[in-house]
Amino acid sequence: MNGIYIHVPFCLSKCGYCDFYSITRTIDKRRYIESIVKEIVLRSDYLIDNKIDTIYFGGGTPSLLKADQLKTILDALKEYFLVEPEHEITLEANPDDLSPPILESFRALGINRISIGIQSFDDGHLQLMNRRHNATQAVNTVLQAHQAGFERISIDLIYGIPGMSSESWNSNLLQAVSLPIGHISSYHLSIEPGTPFDQYRKRGRIKEVTENESVDQYYSLIKHLAEHGFEMYEISNFARRGEYSKHNLKYWQGGQYLGLGPSAHSYNGKQRHWNPRSLFRYYEMIEQNKQPEGEEIDLLTARNELVMTRLRTTWGLKQEEMVELFGMEEWNRLLAAAEPFMRSGDLQLIENNQLIFNKTGWFRSDGILTRIFRF
Ligand code: SF4
Structure with a gap:
């Protein structure tokens, strides 16, 4: 929805x-x-x-x-x-x-x-x-x-x-x-x-x-x-x-949203758009019937966004979802990158192959995420 x-x-x-x-x-x-x-x-x-x-x-x-x-x-x-x-x-x-x-x-x-x-x-x-x-x-x-x-x-x-x-x-x-x-x-x-x-x-x-x-x-x-x-x-x-x-x-959780008004962001599953961060430039855009600037989301960005957004929640990232979207090889690659953090106890693989942050990992999550992203 x-x-x-x-x-x-x-x-x-x-x-x-x-x-x-x-x-x-x-x-x-x-x-x-x-x-x-x-x-x-x-x-x-x-x-x-x-x-x-x-x-x-x-x-x-x-x-x-x-x-x-x-x-x-x-x-x-x-x-x-x-x-x-x-x-x-x-x-x-x-x-x-x-x-x-x-x-x-x-x-x-x-x-x-x-x-x-x-x-x-x-x-x-x-x-x-x-x-x-x-x-x-x-x-x-x-x-x-x-x-x-x-x-x-x-x-x-x-x-x-x-x-x-x-x-x-x-x-x-x-x-x-x-x-x-x-x-x-x-x-x-x-x-x-x-x-x-x-x-x-x-x-x-x-x-x-x-x-x-x-x-x-x-x-x-x-x-x-x-x-x-x-x-x-x-x-x-x-x-x-x-x-x-x-x-x-x-x-x-990957839902779609339409953002209205200055500086609002939108996502329709394939692209992201962003309105001008100025009320008067926003008025101009609307008066000229223009659409906001935007970009297609490439595969690597989509992969990193999936990892980042899902791991922010306590439900974590499920193997099933990642494999369905990006294949088994990508899941295995993620687990290899996450391995040092699983050893340190910051990340954990729980039942149903869900990767989640542990208590110690939450506070360090920004740093850990950048280490398990792909560039
Ligand atoms: S300046 Fe306005 S938007 Fe920013 S925190 Fe204060 S009330 Fe909220």
């Missing part, structure tokens, strides 16, 4: 660590909504078939759109795509944009999953990261979302924040698991070039946590969440009661 991603490139201010594409200028959103609707029409035959079961509003800050603007997009999607009865519609939201009436208006549109950008329950860390909410607002927003009828609530949490101690991270985790949520996405803070944090580091205003602190915080994350019923199903994603992100699973 296929999914649709809509990138909403607006933020009220820029967070210190963020390198997602978004603009902070206040602009009239009508042109954006019209462009998205036009893109839906222009690209409605992009996917191999037009049945979809996930819609994901990501950003930027989708919660800056009003309910009627979201409705215009959803109505257009329903006109041009067949939305399966068992569908998931996710909206990413920031706590400072939400209130009970706004949450109810989103829920009334059929949005059935909300992903709240909490990032931390520590006011000092929130200020350092230039987030607009405080810890009390974060907790209240989750409770309000629950009261508004959201049965599927996810939150984002960041660890490895400069100056973050183990105690502080553990108390973040304890706060998180006490809330009525079924999903947590948790990422290590990374300092990307060109972000305010990059400047702070250059000027010595912040200092990255040490590798040992990073490893400790990652292991605490896995341990605490497991103790509170959260299953780790992807390197940074945890679900209680089986509340996996159906949309994000498409990225890791």
